[in-house]
Amino acid sequence: MADVTAISPAELAGPSGRRPRRAISRRNVFIYGTLLLVSVYYLLPLYLMIVTSLKGLPEIRMGNVFAPPVEITFEPWVKAWAQACTGLNCDGLSRGFWNSVRITVPSVILSILIASINGYALANWRFRGANVFFTILIFGAFIPYQVMLYPIVIMLRELGLYGGLWGLVIVHTIFGMPILTLLFRNYFTSLPEELFKAARVDGAGFWAIYLKIMLPMSLPIFVVAIIIQVTGIWNDFLFGIVYTRPEYYPMTVQLNNIVNSVQGVKEYNVNMAATLLTGLVPLIVYFVSGKLFVRGIAAGAVKG
Amino acid sequence: MPSVVIRDVSLNFGVVEVLKSLNLEVGKGEFLVLLGPSGCGKSTLLNCIAGLLDVSAGQIFINGRNVTWDEPKDRGIGMVFQSYALYPQMTVEGNLSFGLKNAGVPKDEIAKRVARAAEILQIEPLLKRKPSALSGGQRQRVAIGRALVRDVDVFLFDEPLSNLDAKLRSELRVEIKRLHQKLGNTMIYVTHDQIEAMTLADRIAVMRGGIIQQLDTPQAIYSRPKNRFVAGFIGSPSMNFIEGQLAQHDGTWVFEAADLRVPLATYPFQETNLSPRAATLGVRPEHVGLNTGEGWPFEVETSVEVVEPMGSDTLVWTKVAGHDFSVRMATERAPSAGQRATVGFDPLRASLFDAETGERL
Numbered sequence: 100m101a102d103v104t105a106i107s108p109a110e111l112a113g114p115s116g117r118r119p120r121r122a123i124s125r126r127n128v129f130i131y132g133t134l135l136l137v138s139v140y141y142l143l144p145l146y147l148m149i150v151t152s153l154k155g156l157p158e159i160r161m162g163n164v165f166a167p168p169v170e171i172t173f174e175p176w177v178k179a180w181a182q183a184c185t186g187l188n189c190d191g192l193s194r195g196f197w198n199s200v201r202i203t204v205p206s207v208i209l210s211i212l213i214a215s216i217n218g219y220a221l222a223n224w225r226f227r228g229a230n231v232f233f234t235i236l237i238f239g240a241f242i243p244y245q246v247m248l249y250p251i252v253i254m255l256r257e258l259g260l261y262g263g264l265w266g267l268v269i270v271h272t273i274f275g276m277p278i279l280t281l282l283f284r285n286y287f288t289s290l291p292e293e294l295f296k297a298a299r300v301d302g303a304g305f306w307a308i309y310l311k312i313m314l315p316m317s318l319p320i321f322v323v324a325i326i327i328q329v330t331g332i333w334n335d336f337l338f339g340i341v342y343t344r345p346e347y348y349p350m351t352v353q354l355n356n357i358v359n360s361v362q363g364v365k366e367y368n369v370n371m372a373a374t375l376l377t378g379l380v381p382l383i384v385y386f387v388s389g390k391l392f393v394r395g396i397a398a399g400a401v402k403g
Numbered sequence: 404m405p406s407v408v409i410r411d412v413s414l415n416f417g418v419v420e421v422l423k424s425l426n427l428e429v430g431k432g433e434f435l436v437l438l439g440p441s442g443c444g445k446s447t448l449l450n451c452i453a454g455l456l457d458v459s460a461g462q463i464f465i466n467g468r469n470v471t472w473d474e475p476k477d478r479g480i481g482m483v484f485q486s487y488a489l490y491p492q493m494t495v496e497g498n499l500s501f502g503l504k505n506a507g508v509p510k511d512e513i514a515k516r517v518a519r520a521a522e523i524l525q526i527e528p529l530l531k532r533k534p535s536a537l538s539g540g541q542r543q544r545v546a547i548g549r550a551l552v553r554d555v556d557v558f559l560f561d562e563p564l565s566n567l568d569a570k571l572r573s574e575l576r577v578e579i580k581r582l583h584q585k586l587g588n589t590m591i592y593v594t595h596d597q598i599e600a601m602t603l604a605d606r607i608a609v610m611r612g613g614i615i616q617q618l619d620t621p622q623a624i625y626s627r628p629k630n631r632f633v634a635g636f637i638g639s640p641s642m643n644f645i646e647g648q649l650a651q652h653d654g655t656w657v658f659e660a661a662d663l664r665v666p667l668a669t670y671p672f673q674e675t676n677l678s679p680r681a682a683t684l685g686v687r688p689e690h691v692g693l694n695t696g697e698g699w700p701f702e703v704e705t706s707v708e709v710v711e712p713m714g715s716d717t718l719v720w721t722k723v724a725g726h727d728f729s730v731r732m733a734t735e736r737a738p739s740a741g742q743r744a745t746v747g748f749d750p751l752r753a754s755l756f757d758a759e760t761g762e763r764l
Contacts, residue, residue, distance in 0.1 A: 291486055291488060293484040293485070293486050293487075293488035293561075294488045294490065296450075296453075296455050296475075296482070296484065296488065297482065297484060297488035297489075297490075297549070298490070298501075299454075299455060299474075299475045299476070300453060300455070300475045300476065300480065300481070300482045300502070301476065301501050301502030301505055301549070301553075302474075302475075302476030302502055302505035302506050303501070303505050307505060311490075311501075312490055315491075315492035316491060316492065
């Protein structure tokens, strides 16, 4: 025990141990108040959509937008999925959903595969002209899409891919390239260079190093790339409407056709359900991969 | 036949010359240390030998074979890195066998070699662990093991002990020396730590600015540094330098600085054709006596300014001819600050450099 004879009893009786913190302080009220306000601001529209999508049309017409549904009905959801009319056919969003899946899956896989190899080559194998190549690629990210719309239509037409799913897949893959390559290049550059050198001394070639050394260490960045690509491609509207025929329209285009149809009664509940259905996939990706993302970072945290 | 020959090797990154027409021969079974301050090109040279960097000009031979354009794996080298560079997702065993698998070595041969390396380095209990579950010293052992299993003639070490704490560093240093004695491989070892260089090396190459300043045994580099840079770089605490003039006095050569006159009758001159000129005299702190009453060829009275006890001995700072001048001596006999003292040394163990060129005279 420390010698306390030199300190007055009054001082000794003073504060000791952990400093107490009040639950309701000005600071806490400010922080949680702000958080609450912002949450409400963002969640209110979502609430409104969910509530409306579960009401019948007569109930909606009564007003009371914020009131919870008196009689919960899933009919609008069923209708949005299977019966709503989009242009010529009346089989709801389901067709668009499967089109979007068939567009998104190959586009995501293809673009991430190519971009990760690009990034790896740019980061570790400094070939002649690598910098020029990289600069041109990055420059591509700054050219507005609108400029390239029509030239790509012509290119796809000449290739015989215009109007089909694969044409759109190629377009998505190309447009994902600059940002994804940058992402992967920066990540691979941040990995210790000596690891790459050690693998070379151990006789591993271009592909062996990529597959056996780099890939297992890159789970976090792959998850980030998947989030970016899935949400980006799923939410795409412009390319979908420009480069595909109506029978291949992605979900977003169909959603627009449902919501913006000018004939008949405005079915707000169906519109809300359709919108929620369309937004479901990116939402699920965020929830699932968000967790994976954290785990990926934790698993990859091996300090040399 | 020499094990590694480097012939006129240059390396440029754009306009920056990192290595300048460098020549080096390493004998079979020799332990050569490349020593120098950071940025001197020592690691770059090692990377060139390993084949991880392409040389701009010149040739590299390993075991008499021209490997200048060969891939690292085909050069017959094993390499150990400063950051260990272990593959984090593989076990220790996986790390050791990765290179052999790539080379298509049969499974039983891999198992045999891994077992032998693990035995030599005493890492057998760690074989199933991942690198993240190892301590720094264990990781570096595994990294050495990875070079060992390759069964090569030349080992390259790139500052392998720099990431370890002082105690582990000295332990592993001894272990590397033991390993060298046991295996008899050629080893090229890059470091900026002169203790490592002095203790491990058969020969040291002191580098600066992409040029080898001196290539010699540790003892020769310590006692007869070829120029002022080497003299100042080797030795801790570092050598005392006094700026002055080389002059002739009564037919013998003397070194004059301020009111001092150091007789150089015992100094082993390298140059035969001497002429008076500006010069620098260098004396190591451990070669200076303080209050010994021994009658040194040169003595001067001065006052003690600072005393630094270092445990095993004590460093005493004085002033000689206006320059800071340190003396390393036994702690029991050390004076206290402010006292008057007589310092003396024998020019036989001193070094004299041309002030202009920095070369040893």
